[in-house]
């Protein structure tokens with residue numbers, strides 16, 4: 031697919047009135063200090079990387095947006111959304127059990143770890159999980175809920191919190207103190223992304 | 228109660244001063260009160276209800292201390308243009324959610340900080356349809372509120388003036404009213420599409436009355452349409468409680484205590500509230516008070532009342548009726564989304580710039596009671612990605628392709644009324660939080676009528692989007708707002724407080740926030756919460772003059 035917003039880079043506005051000091055500081059931290067592994071085991075980390083590569087592929091990107099490190103950091107810091115469903119375990123356990131169950135599913139079907147499966151097998155397995163079809167090992171939350179509500183939503187949120195992803199979809203990015211002037215349909219300000227026609 | 232958590236922030240409202248929300252690093256003088264000296268009012272929570280009441284009571288000459296569990300922000304220096312960073316605005320202490328339709332909590336509906344949820348609200352400032360205050364007798368469902376529209380109307384006026392609400396010259400629904408204090412905002416593209424769809428469907432629409440200024444006001448500059456409203460307004464255009472009511476309260480002599488979590492209300496031998504136990508700067512303290520007001524929103528308010536159970540009130544305070552925590556309501560937010568040929572760029576401007584209240588005011592042709600307003604939408608990428616991934620279950624190139632349509636998307640989201648049901652409630656779980664306080668458990672299930680409203684909304688909004696030129700229409704489920712859980716009423720057997728927010732059981736214990744609602748109506752609640760708070764403030768002042776406190 032050709033680039034939709036050729037040449038557009040949100041970070042090109044770093045020194046413009048669209049970026050204020052506090053936003054620069056926040057983004058500098060996100061871009062500069064990618065957290066190290068603290069929560070997951072090495073095996074879990076590698077599995078997450080493989081899942082990430084399949085769910086949010088970035089093969090076209092020279093510098094992929096880090097996703098696994100931020101999930102690890104969230105769990106290591108005990109952060110989360112601040113609420114749990116009655117009867118479901120805490121986030122740390124949901125993630126550990128869910129990842130183990132995905133690998134368990136791969137072994138049950140193919141006698142192999144998930145990371146050793148090729149893309150078509152990965153896709154078929156994940157589609158079954160999305161449809162709720164899976165074997166044992168899913169204590170706590172079921173396969174669909176783990177895959178969609180935990181794994182996929184977390185990964186998508188992290189990916190689309192990165193300036194490179196904002197540039198990819200033509201999002202204006204930070205906008206303070208300068209916001210926008212041309213609000214009408216089909217109009218854009220000079221500091222917004224131009225779309226390839 | 229345990230030692231409590233170490234806080235990432237430090238208390239700012241100390242040593243006779245509070246942050247000046249309009250200046251980077253600025254301060255403003257603040258009167259302080261000693262814990263041991265009883266103040267007239269201790270208010271728990273400084274959001275739409277608590278901050279408004281604090282200003283009103285301080286201006287009426289009462290001594291007031293208002294507590295908030297969260298930090299005291301200076302938007303200009305603390306708010307980044309970033310969804311992830313601004314997660315710091317939300318109440319993310321542990322809570323449990325269950326029932327047939329578990330409500331998404333956290334960022335979806337509650338804030339934590341001085342100014343409460345108005346710091347991150349989207350500023351939609353709508354009045355209730357008058358009949359909703361008498362839903363049972365006028366419309367045949369739900370319950371009647373213990374007050375009517377005529378009693379609340381002057382306070383709607385007062386709040387609209389206090390917030391300098393920007394709105395149209397003529398709002399198409401509801402009784403005749405004076406014009407909004409500030410002129411309406413120009414429509415953004417999603418608003419234009421709502422208008423186009425409404426015209427095609429033959430219904431009325433309007434630009435949305437918003438609590439963000441369309442022209443300068445004091446130290447607030449006009450809105451610059453940056454669109455980060457629900458992540459905090461970094462310019463102070465938004466007329467949140469933090470920048471409107473709190474400065475007014477301080478000026479009138481109120482004290483605000485930030486990062487001060489109230490854990491228990493103390494009741495004395497006479498069965499009256501004696502003050503509040505609160506956790507601040509690493510220790511539990513006790514503030515004496517002649518009156519206590521609970522304004523922690525519809526989950527934390529009943530939680531505090533239940534957590535304050537004592538030998539005289541073993542079921543929790545104000546709970547002889549057993550109703551504390553019950554009749555919780557949310558709004559259904561089942562939105563429709565579509566792709567447009569034109570560039571929409573929906574991130575520009577406040578998210579809800581146009582509205583239709585057609586189905587709030589039209590009673591014919593419905594297979595349900597109640598109604599809904601609907602508005603255009605403008606989610607930012609992180610939130611949008613969660614909606615797309617969570618609802619569509621898309622990944623891989625499918626997800627990328629859908630997300631790349633970001634600038635061509637538009638959506639219509641409803642505020643669907645929900646029935647007040649006893650089974651939808653807040654209770655205490657056995658588990659405790661880092662303060663050692665039992666955490667709340669929220670149970671929720673929609674009624675059949677709720678589902679019929681939501682089905683109607685999804686079908687109608689999808690059709691409207693299509694009529695506006697949208698294609699590939701799909702919908703997502705969501706909820707917003709919290710109401711009820713300590714309803715007001717005329718009868719101590721069927722309500723927790725009276726029309727003034729005064730509890731039936733403990734006459735110097737008051738409630739003043741979203742938990743007072745008897746019905747949810749089909750509009751966002753904050754204008755009504757603030758109007759109720761203004762009324763409670765005036766009523767308390769009048770009762771004090773008559774020696775009835």
Ligand SMILES: Cc1cc2nc3c(=O)[nH]c(=O)nc-3n(C[C@H](O)[C@H](O)[C@H](O)COP(=O)(O)OP(=O)(O)OC[C@H]3O[C@@H](n4cnc5c(N)ncnc54)[C@H](O)[C@@H]3O)c2cc1C
Pocket residue numbers: 271272273274275276277294295296297334335336337338339340341342343344345347348349350351352353457487488489490522523524525527528531708709739740741742751752753754756
């Ligand atoms: C994203 C979003 C957008 C919204 N948009 C709109 C909108 O456009 N229009 C509208 O009308 N409404 C909107 N709302 C809803 C609106 O913000 C709330 O309904 C309203 O602010 C509730 O007022 P309240 O006084 O009941 O509680 P809040 O404003 O939430 O204030 C409660 C405060 O109490 C504090 N607190 C709670 N418990 C304790 C305790 N034990 N000790 C100390 N402090 C405590 C909390 O920290 C909080 O600051 C929105 C909400 C969200 C989440």
Ligand code: SF4
Pocket residue numbers: 209439449450451452453454455456459460461462463464465576577
């Ligand atoms: S769009 Fe307006 S109200 Fe919203 S954050 Fe920006 S300046 Fe504030």
